Amino acid sequence: MRALVLALLPSLALAASPAPARRVSSLLVPMDPASEANAVQMEGYMNEALGNFSGFTVRKPEELFGLPGDPAAQSALERARKGYSESAAAFDKKEYDEAEAKVRATLKELNGAPSSMRGCSPLCESLALYAALLHLRGDVEEAKLVLIDLIAVSPTFELNPKRFSRDFIALRVQVATGRTSQLRGSATVKSRPAGARVYVDGELAGHTPVTIPALAVGKHLLRIERPGFRQFGQLMEVTPDDVEVSTELVPTASYKAYDAQLDRVASEVSRGIPQANGVAGLGKSMGLERAMVGTVKASGEGSELILGYYDLRNGKKLGSRRVVLQGDEFGQLKQEMERMVNQMVNTSEGGGEKVVRSSDPLDNRGGTEDWGAEDRGGRTRSEEKKKKKVDDPLDGVSGTEDW
The missing domain is CATH 1.25.40 (Serine Threonine Protein Phosphatase 5, Tetratricopeptide repeat)
Known part of the structure; x- marks a missing residue:
């Protein structure tokens, strides 16, 4: 009997082990040169939002495409x-x-x-x-x-x-x-493709195209990097007159293979195909199981984003959104991207959104619901399931309900 118990212990331990986290990422296809920088920025914000979910392992662009030196x-x-x-x-x-x-x-x-x-x-x-x-x-x-x-x-x-x-x-x-x-001068740094990180004297100065003001005259260390491309650098001479540095980045083999699939992927995303074989092929080649895949193109003063949440093992679309974003003048883009990711993942993974039927579209809406009720990483739903009676009458109250 003792030998039987010992033989069963490894099986019991294996059964109790947690399920492995799903490998996820965000992949946006810029549909015009003006959207290249925005696509990189949006991907970063979405990856941050995906990182809030405990069941996900986010693979960043550096891991997917590499960031080789020269x-x-x-x-x-x-x-x-x-x-x-x-x-x-x-x-x-x-x-x-x-x-x-x-x-x-x-x-x-x-x-x-x-x-x-x-x-x-x-x-x-x-x-x-x-x-x-x-x-x-x-x-x-x-x-x-x-x-x-x-x-x-x-x-x-x-x-x-x-x-x-x-x-x-x-x-x-x-x-x-x-x-x-x-004396001070400014430097404008551009790259093709745009959206590359720019470092001046070791400090992040923005993403291309970017103008860096008030630099001391003299030499500065400039480094430009974008996942999937060889890093670029030079000793930049700043003068009281404006200077400009422009470079064409050299892609890696892995990025070239990714780029070759983008036309088909962009077509499937923009047409809203529920079973996207091109998206599934992309996921297989990159070792991903879930992804936010979308297209971005310039629209007036903003950007039109068509975004889908996909199961990359079979190309099934789990959720989608089409929005026009009005820039990032007040830093609102990060919150918009985070809100979309949270809603799409929560809904697709079994959370669902509460819908109240009313003839008035603003009925029961105070305009502050998202401030106190945003479900980052599905934590609100999980906390509601485990909610117990507490003595604090203010527990779970954000202070904005009456508004």
Whole structure:
């Protein structure tokens, strides 16, 4: 009998294990160039909303398509790190001619490395070393120009007093408080396709196309990345005049395979086909079980969105919406996307929405229902099922009911 019980224990443990989470994502097809950036933004908001559901594992675009770096840029960065180390060693030995030759070569390598850089090192160190060498040989004005670049890319970079002289450190302070360092310019960054994330000096500055105002004159580290495309970077020179950077991103093989299926998928979504074989094929190729799949196109001052919630194992449409969104001037787009996702998933997964029949379409509506009753991740429904008697008379009251 004991042996029988032990033999049954693994089976019982297996039966009690929770069901695996469904792999889900959001996939929007831009129908015109003007909608490319909006599609990326909407996908991000919908993935955030899907992440509220405990039974889902959200696969982000980076996981689906990859976010590869540039091998040439990575090699240039490795050579630059080695070059800086050698030039710094020569500088410390007071072998200034050798140090200058090596740091010049290092800065040349760094021109091709920005897409692989996540901080200003070794660029900042190399600029500081080169400026110090120019200062030592008496080229003070040239040294000031290099320090302007250093201050632009990293205003808080500190010079090592054990390596650099007091006079050079004082020159850096003089440049930082001078008129030239106070000048500002703007940069407009574009990419094809649009919607790529833009990083300036390691900080997210927006999505292409974007204009970044009030940048300090001098050099800045620019990096552009979009899932499914090779990362792009460059040392961007900002002047008091407006500058523009435009690039065509290089797609990965996985993104090309995805892109080849989009025409059929867009046709099925826009026609509202209940059993979409193209959508099912897309899900199979990407390893997804559920997805928000839709199309976006410019419509007046807003965007027309046709969105479907699909079971990707068979292409069955579980829910759909067609809306016109009026931009994101006041940050309302995120709430709109979250509300649509919550309603479609809750309804399709067995929640349902309460419908009150009335001749007055506004009957029993105060206009604030969504503020206190939005069901994020299906939590409201699950909490209602487990609701117990409590002593607090205000439990479950949001304060907006009477309104």
